[in-house]
Amino acid sequence: MALATDESVRELPEMTPMGNPLDWSWLRGSRAEWGMKPTPGRRGLTMMDIATGAYGEVLDDPPYRSMAPRGADIDEETPDMGYILNHKSQVWADNVIELYEEAVARQWSSTRDIPWNELQELPSDIEHAMCQLCTVLTEIEMIATDLPAKWMWRMNHHFLEAKMFLATQIMDEARHSDVFRKRALANGGGLLLSRSEPESLLRSILEAKTYTQASALLHLLGEGFILDVFRQGELIAPTHVEKKIFRLSMQDEARHVAYGTMHIRQAIAGDPDVADEIHEALDHGEQFLIEFGTSPVLSSALAVLLGGGSEHVEDKGFPMQSLLATKIFTSYLARCERAGLNRIDRTDLPLDLLGIDIDSFDRNGV
Amino acid sequence: MTDRVNKIGFYQDLADLMNAHPDWYETLGEVDFTLGVVMADESGSDLRVLLHFEELGCAEVSPLPEGGEASCDCWLEGDTASWAEMFDDIASNGRATGKRTINSLTLVGDHIDVRGGDPMGVDKFFRFNQTIQQFLDGAAQLAPASA
Numbered sequence: 001m002a003l004a005t006d007e008s009v010r011e012l013p014e015m016t017p018m019g020n021p022l023d024w025s026w027l028r029g030s031r032a033e034w035g036m037k038p039t040p041g042r043r044g045l046t047m048m049d050i051a052t053g054a055y056g057e058v059l060d061d062p063p064y065r066s067m068a069p070r071g072a073d074i075d076e077e078t079p080d081m082g083y084i085l086n087h088k089s090q091v092w093a094d095n096v097i098e099l100y101e102e103a104v105a106r107q108w109s110s111t112r113d114i115p116w117n118e119l120q121e122l123p124s125d126i127e128h129a130m131c132q133l134c135t136v137l138t139e140i141e142m143i144a145t146d147l148p149a150k151w152m153w154r155m156n157h158h159f160l161e162a163k164m165f166l167a168t169q170i171m172d173e174a175r176h177s178d179v180f181r182k183r184a185l186a187n188g189g190g191l192l193l194s195r196s197e198p199e200s201l202l203r204s205i206l207e208a209k210t211y212t213q214a215s216a217l218l219h220l221l222g223e224g225f226i227l228d229v230f231r232q233g234e235l236i237a238p239t240h241v242e243k244k245i246f247r248l249s250m251q252d253e254a255r256h257v258a259y260g261t262m263h264i265r266q267a268i269a270g271d272p273d274v275a276d277e278i279h280e281a282l283d284h285g286e287q288f289l290i291e292f293g294t295s296p297v298l299s300s301a302l303a304v305l306l307g308g309g310s311e312h313v314e315d316k317g318f319p320m321q322s323l324l325a326t327k328i329f330t331s332y333l334a335r336c337e338r339a340g341l342n343r344i345d346r347t348d349l350p351l352d353l354l355g356i357d358i359d360s361f362d363r364n365g366v
Numbered sequence: 367m368t369d370r371v372n373k374i375g376f377y378q379d380l381a382d383l384m385n386a387h388p389d390w391y392e393t394l395g396e397v398d399f400t401l402g403v404v405m406a407d408e409s410g411s412d413l414r415v416l417l418h419f420e421e422l423g424c425a426e427v428s429p430l431p432e433g434g435e436a437s438c439d440c441w442l443e444g445d446t447a448s449w450a451e452m453f454d455d456i457a458s459n460g461r462a463t464g465k466r467t468i469n470s471l472t473l474v475g476d477h478i479d480v481r482g483g484d485p486m487g488v489d490k491f492f493r494f495n496q497t498i499q500q501f502l503d504g505a506a507q508l509a510p511a512s513a
Contacts, residue, residue, distance in 0.1 A: 043396055043421060095486075098398075102493070106395030113393060227492060235470040240461060247469065247496045254492035261486065320474065327473065331485070338485045 219260020
């Protein structure tokens with residue numbers, strides 16, 4: 001598309017009929033990036049497709065602190081919005097644009113996509129255990145909505161895609177709270193006990209001093225743990241209805257973990273001193289997670305489901321829980337390594353009790 | 367199923383089924399994922415296959431050379447009998463049930479493992495898990511003769 005000529009601009013009025021000034025400079029087009037015309041792929045036009053030229057150039061230290069869109073001709077007088085996260089490494093992850101597109105493409109509906117009318121009547125102990133698990137999950141999932149919301153408005157708008165991805169996470173977590181609440185009620189049961197154990201972990205995440213500490217606690221530690229709880233949920237789901245709930249939730253959670261892992265990596269690469277503050281946060285967070293993971297309510301409900309009934313909690317439920325704990329913390333430590341964070345030499349987690357042999361631990365998580 | 371699941375043609379049939387029905391996968395969304403399947407058999411008739419999922423289909427089914435699994439985001443490694451058991455369950459019930467879903471099989475027991483050189487690649491197995499399960503559940507739709 002050709003730019004308007006100076007001649008045609010000259011003929012335009014300088015004031016509105018009401019006497020307000022007009023600015024026609026936009027009609028000449030942007031200074032440098034007019035006419036990029038990205039080509040849509042077979043999927044359509046993605047954020048990766050339009051990340052060209054200045055539009056795709058994510059600066060380490062953007063010059064403005066406003067909501068002005070990256071790539072536009074920005075008024076030098078644009079106001080400071082008071083953002084406090086103004087350095088790329090404070091919010092960015094190399095995979096965040098792809099993860100945003102993936103999240104948008106793989107949204108699902110708890111109303112439409114779960115075959116609720118195919119739920120089956122279950123033995124009373126199994127139904128109670130499933131409802132208890134759903135009570136815990138519907139409680140804790142909203143933390144991953146509240147936390148990004150707490151920090152997003154402090155993030156420089158230059159890092160738009162990171163904010164957009166966090167917006168998808170907020171929607172994902174709202175859907176998880178929704179689907180587990182629905183499952184608790186949908187089969188004739190209901191919400192059961194809400195105990196105090198999760199609150200310490202949730203509070204430590206919400207009250208983290210920096211976004212990167214919060215992200216380490218939420219994405220790497222908390223969501224990594226919940227990803228494995230969802231994997232267990234899929235394993236122990238009594239019918240294909242619950243299996244689908246857990247599988248779809250697992251997909252969402254894995255995206256959040258993928259963002260967190262690569263964000264922490266970027267944060268440490270940008271400022272190696274950040275590793276200390278992350279370690280400090282995880283020192284506390286891991287203890288809260290152990291407290292939460294071994295809480296009387298969650299562990300008993302999982303044991304009933306893993307054992308296939310209350311009569312098998314001791315011979316099947318708890319042994320399997322112990323086996324799965326090994327997997328959970330092995331995955332967590334491997335992700336920390338991937339994020340550039342050596343937790344193995346620092347953690348106070350009871351690795352022996354968890355069955356993790358450090359000598360044979362493959363730091364690639366293989 | 368034992369005589370079929372360790373043949374590459376079986377996975378091509380699953381891919382053809384997926385590619386013929388993008389509408390089945392539309393609500394799950396697009397995928398970009400390369401998965402290896404490494405199957406060991408006591409008789410020595412091992413199978414190594416690469417499955418590349420792209421958009422709403424399976425764009426590539428090809429033999430995976432020894433060590434080629436490193437080129438995949440992650441790979442599933444197990445014995446043929448366990449794979450056959452999973453596909454038998456799918457054929458009998460129309461979908462994988464109980465502890466025979468691919469997530470469950472890789473979570474407990476030591477018959478099928480999910481492996482990878484990078485935890486981020488392994489995590490893709492979870493990010494696209496419903497699509498992978500639905501792809502495998504396609505075995506219930508394959509005619510016995512062609513499966």
